[in-house]
Amino acid sequence: MRSKVYLIRATRKEEAGLISRKARAVYRALGLNDKIQPEDFVALKIHFGEKNNTGHIKPRWITGIIEEILKKSQRAFLSDSNTLYVGNRSNSVEHIRLAWEHGFTPDVVKIPIIIADGLVGREKDEVRVDGQRVKASRIASAFLHSDVMVCLTHVTGHVQTGVGAAIKNLGMGCASRAGKLDQHSVVHPRVNAKQCRNCGACLKYCPAGAIVQAENYVMIDDEKCIGCGECLVVCKYGAVKMKWDEDSRRLQEKMAEYALAVKNHFGERICFLNFIIKVTKDCDCMAKNQPAIVEDVGIVGSLDPVAVDRASVDLVLKTAGRDAFREGYNIDWSTQLEYGEKIGLGRQDYELVELKEF
Numbered sequence: 354m355r356s357k358v359y360l361i362r363a364t365r366k367e368e369a370g371l372i373s374r375k376a377r378a379v380y381r382a383l384g385l386n387d388k389i390q391p392e393d394f395v396a397l398k399i400h401f402g403e404k405n406n407t408g409h410i411k412p413r414w415i416t417g418i419i420e421e422i423l424k425k426s427q428r429a430f431l432s433d434s435n436t437l438y439v440g441n442r443s444n445s446v447e448h449i450r451l452a453w454e455h456g457f458t459p460d461v462v463k464i465p466i467i468i469a470d471g472l473v474g475r476e477k478d479e480v481r482v483d484g485q486r487v488k489a490s491r492i493a494s495a496f497l498h499s500d501v502m503v504c505l506t507h508v509t510g511h512v513q514t515g516v517g518a519a520i521k522n523l524g525m526g527c528a529s530r531a532g533k534l535d536q537h538s539v540v541h542p543r544v545n546a547k548q549c550r551n552c553g554a555c556l557k558y559c560p561a562g563a564i565v566q567a568e569n570y571v572m573i574d575d576e577k578c579i580g581c582g583e584c585l586v587v588c589k590y591g592a593v594k595m596k597w598d599e600d601s602r603r604l605q606e607k608m609a610e611y612a613l614a615v616k617n618h619f620g621e622r623i624c625f626l627n628f629i630i631k632v633t634k635d636c637d638c639m640a641k642n643q644p645a646i647v648e649d650v651g652i653v654g655s656l657d658p659v660a661v662d663r664a665s666v667d668l669v670l671k672t673a674g675r676d677a678f679r680e681g682y683n684i685d686w687s688t689q690l691e692y693g694e695k696i697g698l699g700r701q702d703y704e705l706v707e708l709k710e711f
């Protein structure tokens with residue numbers, strides 16, 4: 354049987370209240386709200402956006418969904434985990450402050466923010482996966498202490514996985530810092546000495562102190578490198594290089610195995626809403642305003658993370674008339690979908706149901 358994916362058309366030019374009503378309509382169609390009990394902890398997994406990022410999901414787009422959840426349980430909260438890289442979301446205090454700056458304040462969203470892996474990203478629990486790539490996943494504790502999850506994702510391109518959508522939000526986004534490190538650790542970039550301008554930007558950003566100064570260029574110390582990929586996006590001169598094919602494939606497979614660990618925890622009580630609005634070349638970890646790479650499509654929702662991502666990608670490619678993701682980074686993004694299907698995370702075969710009423 355094909356997985357159902359609900360679609361409602363929307364663009365960022367519409368006022369926030371209208372987008373909120375549309376998102377609520379998709380959420381209602383999924384039927385998850387009927388499964389929420391008054392004592393349930395309900396985690397709304399979201400990415401609040403890095404400082405100066407403008408593409409992230411806006412707080413006023415999700416107030417309708419929150420109102421629905423609050424009718425069933427008062428124990429709902431917005432949540433993300435701390436980042437692997439040094440930035441404005443690498444500890445809970447700065448992370449929550451940034452979320453407030455981006456408008457996720459109690460007067461707007463009506464529910465608290467809890468950073469799922471604690472103050473400095475060390476609160477995690479192990480979940481056995483016994484997969485081809487991951488034996489035990491390390492997931493941010495608050496997610497595993499929750500009963501229900503609503504996974505809210507902004508669809509983007511991605512420097513390491515080609516596409517960042519629900520599978521990534523679930524697999525990478527719910528992992529603790531150690532879990533993120535696990536997933537990234539096969540990726541070892543190199544600096545091309547001829548292209549390096551010795552500007553020092555990557556030295557400042559490297560969370561592992563793995564970049565060392567050579568005569569008039571920098572080098573990466575393989576022993577120290579944790580493969581977070583930060584230097585790749587920080588370098589304005591394209592001097593940091595990576596073997597994308599092999600490393601990206603393994604990263605996507607690990608990500609899918611992590612996603613399965615989280616999905617299995619929630620069983621039937623998890624749903625996925627993807628916002629295909631202002632789709633950008635890079636993810637919301639980028640501290641900048643980025644142009645959209647395709648016209649806005651709207652919001653899709655499903656109980657199946659593979660189906661919702663497959664539908665999101667198909668809609669982007671159809672709207673653009675080209676592979677807008679591969680145009681940004683020449684990465685085969687299909688691995689996360691194919692491998693996700695292979696390990697039982699979901700299915701790529703879906704039925705698209707367009708909603709007109711909201």
Ligand code: SF4
Nearest residue numbers: 559578579581582584
């Ligand atoms: S050198 Fe390694 S640890 Fe440092 S930023 Fe680059 S990928 Fe991350």
Ligand code: SF4
Nearest residue numbers: 549550552553555588
């Ligand atoms: S950011 Fe790029 S150019 Fe600057 S030091 Fe690092 S590798 Fe060299």
